[in-house]
Amino acid sequence: MARHWHATEDGRHVVCDACPRACRLGPERRGLCFVRMNQGGALVLTTWGRSSGFCIDPIEKKPLYHFLPGTPVLSFGSAGCNLTCAFCQNWDLSRAREIERLNSPATPGRIATLAREQGCRSVAFTYNDPIPMLEYAVDVAHACHDQAVRTVAVTAGYVSPGAREDFFAPMDAANVDLKAFNDGFYRKMASARLAPVLDTLTWLARESTVWVEITTLLIPGVNDADDEIKALAAWIAATMGPHVPLHLSAFHPAHRMNAVPPTPHATLRRARALARAEGLEHVYLGNVHDPEADSTWCPGCGARLIERDWYTLGAWGLDDAGACGSCGRALAGVFDGPPGTWGRQRRPVRP
Structure with a gap:
């Protein structure tokens, strides 16, 4: 089930290659993350499909x-x-x-x-x-x-x-x-x-x-x-x-x-x-x-582009392509039409 691992040369352990920890796992042992486990000589993700x-x-x-x-x-x-x-x-x-x-x-x-x-x-x-x-x-x-x-x-x-x-x-x-x-x-x-x-x-x-x-x-x-x-x-x-x-x-x-x-x-x-x-x-x-x-301001002209109050949006100063309505400078990000x-x-x- 897991893809990122390899077995040791002697075949007694598997090494998880998903993160820099490189946990070395004996039979039926779990990595520090607890969810990646050596089962039968292969690394298994025990939480696949469980959320x-x-x-x-x-x-x-x-x-x-x-x-x-x-x-x-x-x-x-x-x-x-x-x-x-x-x-x-x-x-x-x-x-x-x-x-x-x-x-x-x-x-x-x-x-x-x-x-x-x-x-x-x-x-x-x-x-x-x-x-x-x-x-x-x-x-x-x-x-x-x-x-x-x-x-x-x-x-x-x-x-x-x-x-x-x-x-x-x-x-x-x-x-x-x-x-x-x-x-x-x-x-x-x-x-x-x-x-x-x-x-x-x-x-x-x-x-x-x-x-x-x-x-x-x-x-x-x-x-x-x-x-x-x-x-x-x-x-x-x-x-x-x-x-x-x-x-x-x-x-x-x-x-x-x-x-x-x-x-x-x-x-x-x-x-x-x-x-x-x-x-x-x-x-x-x-x-x-x-x-x-919390609001977004134009790096070019200083206009307020996206007004935020917690997670609620207010005034909107971008066009549908994500550019400043005042000076035309594109705002970095992913924008797709109106908010x-x-x-x-x-x-x-x-x-």
């Missing part, structure tokens, strides 16, 4: 602000994760060890049909990172494209070079969680490394057609230092381009970091100013109410 949390969300919640604004997206996840983030907001799913918690089986074709029947323009792999369920996500994505439904990956980008082309090939957009801009943070907080994530982002920007936005959760006293924010923003501008949107989100106590206070609004606003000073054209604030910082009107709705559905 959880089907819900119709606004696309802005992913967050994606430059991809089909105002439209509904069918969101779902599975169990397991290949990171161990101490601050995980969805730890009950990402660190799940009970596969039986997942809903009834949902085939790729059924998910695509459900999205089309519900009027969703896209399907999002979210709630837990889709890399551990790579083969299932890819199969769903192909089924969605067969029904003219687009696909979105919400991921930490911790994927091996050999698997990422397979994973991202059928994805139309991605929000990549760049958790910090120092390797020590990744080692201590997520049992991972920074370099593979930067490599994924560089590859997405230079080698793929996927529309990419980036999210960084700012944790007080942990990854919110001015120098780190400036370095992160400067790297994005230089390596990926100043047009790439950056979402700076407020931390709320969760999982193993319940004693850390929420991110002050003032910290987010300061970080936004620093990131813009490094050349980024679109820096948004998440998990706080800030209509000015949608889904707003702040969140509607659970059953597959």
Whole structure:
């Protein structure tokens, strides 16, 4: 069932090649993600066709602000994760060890049909990172494209070079969680490394057609230092381009970091100013109410192009091709006619 693995020379173990961990698994052993397992000398994805949390969300919640604004997206996840983030907001799913918690089986074709029947323009792999369920996500994505439904990956980008082309090939957009801009943070907080994530982002920007936005959760006293924010923003501008949107989100106590206070609004606003000073054209604030910082402004003439109040769109300054109505400058992103009107709705559905 899994595609990205190889057996050791002695045949006693299999090695998972989906992510940089390269978990070496003996018979009937699972990887750190818990959902990839050595069964009978082959690597099996134990959650293929098993999903959880089907819900119709606004696309802005992913967050994606430059991809089909105002439209509904069918969101779902599975169990397991290949990171161990101490601050995980969805730890009950990402660190799940009970596969039986997942809903009834949902085939790729059924998910695509459900999205089309519900009027969703896209399907999002979210709630837990889709890399551990790579083969299932890819199969769903192909089924969605067969029904003219687009696909979105919400991921930490911790994927091996050999698997990422397979994973991202059928994805139309991605929000990549760049958790910090120092390797020590990744080692201590997520049992991972920074370099593979930067490599994924560089590859997405230079080698793929996927529309990419980036999210960084700012944790007080942990990854919110001015120098780190400036370095992160400067790297994005230089390596990926100043047009790439950056979402700076407020931390709320969760999982193993319940004693850390929420991110002050003032910290987010300061970080936004620093990131813009490094050349980024679109820096948004998440998990706080800030209509000015949530709105999209033309990098050319300064006109407001998309007014946002939480997930509700207001004034619209783009033409149907996604260009500024005032100066004609094209806004980077994926736009297809007038905006949608889904707003702040969140509607659970059953597959």
